Amino acid sequence: MKLELIKGDITTIKVDAIVNAANSSLLGGGGVDGAIHRKGGEQILEDCQAIRQKQGKCDTGQAVITRAGNLPSNYVIHTVGPVYNKGGVLKEQQLANCYKNSINLLIKNGLKTIAFPNISTGIYGFPKKRAAEISVKTILCLAPSEQPEKVIFVCFDDQNYRIYEELLK
Numbered sequence: 001m002k003l004e005l006i007k008g009d010i011t012t013i014k015v016d017a018i019v020n021a022a023n024s025s026l027l028g029g030g031g032v033d034g035a036i037h038r039k040g041g042e043q044i045l046e047d048c049q050a051i052r053q054k055q056g057k058c059d060t061g062q063a064v065i066t067r068a069g070n071l072p073s074n075y076v077i078h079t080v081g082p083v084y085n086k087g088g089v090l091k092e093q094q095l096a097n098c099y100k101n102s103i104n105l106l107i108k109n110g111l112k113t114i115a116f117p118n119i120s121t122g123i124y125g126f127p128k129k130r131a132a133e134i135s136v137k138t139i140l141c142l143a144p145s146e147q148p149e150k151v152i153f154v155c156f157d158d159q160n161y162r163i164y165e166e167l168l169k
């Protein structure tokens with residue numbers, strides 16, 4: 001498994017699937033979710049609406065997959081991170097589940113490369129360093145048969161970039 005770090009906008013990354021830090025409605029919002037729906041266009045929302053009709057809302061820590069519309073990636077995996085509030089073990093487990101379930105879905109669909117933002121660290125208020133540690137640890141602990149070919153951490157801001165740079169040394 002290759003791990004890469006990129007500073008930039010996840011909507012410009014060409015991988016099999018980029019991950020969206022969505023909310024349980026799956027119908028869009030602000031932050032990276034807003035950027036993905038804006039740039040990806042109608043197709044993403046259509047697929048999200050179809051998933052909503054089929055299964056209802058998406059629980060925290062779970063993930064679903066849609067087409068990627070106008071984005072350079074082939075698919076978008078939407079996962080719902082925890083709202084940090086006061087934190088705690090459950091929130092940390094839910095965040096780890098976002099990474100596990102997104103990667104499971106990637107592999108189940110025969111896909112190999114995936115790009116993640118630092119889930120829950122914007123509007124949902126999770127401390128960036130702790131969230132980054134959970135993301136890297138969760139991915140490094142995957143069994144060989146559960147590993148993607150490549151994982152890219154995409155950092156929108158300098159602070160996140162420096163955190164991942166340190167962790168991936």
Ligand code: AR6
Nearest residue numbers: 009010021023029030031032033117120121122123124156
């Ligand atoms: N590319 C990569 N990372 C980004 C981008 C981008 N284009 N834009 C933001 N980030 P957030 P959350 C980083 O707030 O905390 C939405 O309204 C950002 O710097 O997007 O999980 C949803 O609908 C931060 O590190 O997601 C939910 O309601 C990280 O992405 C709620 O926000 C996540 O920030 C989810 O909140």
